[in-house]
């Protein structure tokens with residue numbers, strides 16, 4: 489299968505499976521799993537944070553961050569397109585009694601400070617208490633400019649807010665900017681990393697923050713049923729994701745650019761190359777193309793894509809340049 493639907497489809501590598509099989513484990517709810525402890529300590533040190541928490545998913549890690557920063561009746565500012573507003577089942581409201589205050593994202597994924605500022609509520613019993621600004625990087629494959637993040641830090645300091653980053657693909661952002669990840673995450677009070685996307689682990693995300701925040705998040709993780717026992721089997725894969733799979737993301741970005749260029753030779757498809765910054769690209773598809781039929785016909789030939797306009801394609805460690813060539817050949821023949 490050549491699977492362009494998402495980087496969540498990545499298969500664990502042989503060394504990952506070996507590390508999982510050999511991981512020393514214990515009961516992590518007692519704090520006894522040496523492999524989980526090692527991953528959390530490694531991640532905290534690597535990213536310049538006091539503490540880290542291994543979570544079952546990015547959704548859980550974001551929810552724990554919101555619940556650890558905010559209390560019932562508080563609110564967080566976020567993008568209208570933010571994953572932790574739009575794609576996480578309203579978890580902060582449903583489970584945390586925390587109100588989202590979404591702001592329309594600019595085309596580059598940023599949130600304008602004038603609109604953010606206007607959305608901050610006065611201290612008055614009529615209003616929810618504005619506590620947090622949550623950003624996302626990368627957002628729909630786009631990298632937030634570093635200057636914007638610096639300004640966001642100044643903005644939250646001026647307004648007495650905390651700053652969270654949904655960094656599901658933060659390593660892709662650091663790769664695209666060609667800087668160390670610490671140069672981005674140092675501006676945030678907390679951030680998440682998905683280990684199970686381009687980094688190739690089968691399961692798991694990390695939440696990073698100071699010790700007090702992570703202690704609160706750890707408590708909420710148990711409350712939400714996320715206290716895992718011999719989770720070291722999963723954490724072992726997560727450690728390999730961080731130590732072995734971050735430097736190869738550049739290959740996914742190169743492949744995404746290559747795929748974008750190839751699309752511009754396929755009738756009915758067009759990609760704005762300037763928008764392809766990381767491993768996600770969006771192709772405009774001519775209305776005359778029957779997408780349902782196309783998805784089905786490609787599937788018969790072991791190629792998986794998602795319908796949509798624009799159509800989203802994601803490159804990852806199980807997609808090579810040769811796979812892209814094969815896809816383009818099959819696509820042209822099928823059309």
Ligand SMILES: *Cc1c(COP(=O)(O)O)cnc(C)c1O
Nearest residue numbers: 545546547548571624654656682
């Ligand atoms: C995938 C994703 C998440 C959630 O991760 P899951 O592990 O799928 O729950 C959060 N934020 C962003 C930006 C994502 O792409």
